[in-house]
Amino acid sequence: MKILTAAQTREADAYTIQEEGISSAELMERAAKAFTGWFENKFQPGGEVHIFCGPGNNGGDGLAVARLLHERNYNVQPYLVGDISKASDDFETNLERLPQDLQTIHVEQEAAIPNLIGKGSCVIDALFGTGLNRPVTGLYAKVLEALNSSGVTVTSIDIPSGLYTDSQTPEDGAIVRAQYTVSFELPKLAFLLPQHEPFVGEWHVVSIGLSQQFISEVNTNYFCTKQEDVQRLLKLRKKFSHKGLYGHALLLCGGYGKMGAAVLAARACLRSGVGLLTVQVPQAGYPILQTAVPEAMTLTDRNRKHLSELPQDIQKYDVIGTGPGIGTERVTKTAIGQLLATSSHPTVIDADAINLIAASDKLKAQLYKKKLIFTPHPKEFERLVGKVKNDYDRLQHLREFCMEYGCYVVLKGSHTAVGTPEGKVYFNTTGNSGMATGGTGDVLTGIITALVGQQYTLEEACLLGVYVHGLAADLAFPSLGDIAMTASDVIDHLPKAFLHLTQLMP
């Protein structure tokens, strides 16, 4: 699914209006109906609903929603905020359409801002949408600040007012802190960035029938991975298939005190369909791996505690995964250096392997033109690319790093972002806060390694792997919740996650 900029969203609106031969007020009516449908499911009629409308089409939406909720017996109070002498045409149309018994209140100065503290009211924020073109200050900022400090439940139409859709909001701009955001047709880039969680709250997308032709033709660098996107990637097994068809993976993982990382990566790799798995661990890990993961073949390093060498016959493997639990000893750095210098295998690089590379220009110089997938969390990513200013800056670095080295980067987080060598970014849509616990990243390394071994392209392996990893956690959630969830629980739910995707296939 594509993510459009504010400008592209306006073009999509205009294209739809022309293609369907409808008026912009009709499209607004669709948007208002779609919003109202969501709202009715969430909030019962009864309490007061205060709707704050700005001078543009977002305000127009607010007025149309006021009329529709009024018709459905909600106790609605619309406010017109600021100078509405230059309001948009569709705002005017919807103002005229308000029924006689629905009186608006005009908020033209600070003293007229209603005091909603302690009233338990519900607020709909329709001040600004995608047409916001400068930071919110003055009277509008006072309104947003009053809402933020009043303790009311705010639901924003399209986007929280004051928040920029696809670039960093300037620091002097006020932004409403919504509990819910109900957006039209496609999610906005701003919703996917962790820094915006306090403003966006729980977000939902409702369809308003924007032109699918426009959406399929428009160019964008940003995407959301939905179930239908990964389902078509999934390869079914053939009846006469054998383990030789599903790849032989090598995991170079684990170290003294962190052998569990190797166990987690190995188990996840096996649960993701790899044909054969060999794990090389330091000697201290031999009994652990042989006991905890009997399906895997185990090689031992000459070093007792740390990765220090590559296996002799490394050529025979189809894919290598490394990093989890390996530590950053000098001997391990040498081994990772050898790996980069001598191997042409597709390789998944995680955790301490990233840290070692990040700390060495010599190792970094070896990254070019290889088949590499990096799976950093935000701190590991900053070690690779330097300090970032904000989430947009991080995305820019992500794209630049991937383009420079021709690699894939799986930047982990609540909406994990997969960067590609073409500079595209795919945000994941599965997963939950139960995954915020040690070892879940090691599980992801195992999953992606297994998928590359099964001949998925690097891009497919990243997208499918990240999706399935989050889906397993989502399937674990109903019985385990997020507080008690562990990385092993995620592995235990991988079978259900793969089944879920295959059973839904046509």
Ligand SMILES: NC(=O)C1=CN([C@@H]2O[C@H](COP(=O)(O)OP(=O)(O)OC[C@H]3O[C@@H](n4cnc5c(N)ncnc54)[C@H](OP(=O)(O)O)[C@@H]3O)[C@@H](O)[C@H]2O)[C@@H](O)CC1
């Ligand atoms: N097009 C359609 O058919 C559909 C559109 N839809 C809806 O329309 C929304 C987009 O509407 P929009 O383009 O009118 O912009 P909107 O967000 O209301 O703001 C523009 C107004 O705000 C003003 N303004 C801006 N920044 C400001 C600031 N910081 N401080 C103060 N003022 C500021 C700006 O004034 P100006 O810059 O001219 O001074 C202008 O008056 C979209 O999010 C969705 O909700 C849906 O109904 C689907 C169909």
Ligand SMILES: Nc1ncnc2c1ncn2[C@@H]1O[C@H](COP(=O)(O)OP(=O)(O)O)[C@@H](O)[C@H]1O
């Ligand atoms: N709040 C969250 N919502 C969704 N996914 C999460 C959340 N927190 C963490 N994750 C996922 O859990 C994994 C954590 O990886 P990482 O930080 O490398 O853990 P570790 O190093 O302990 O294995 C990542 O895949 C990340 O996307």
Ligand SMILES: [K+]
């Ligand atoms: K809004």
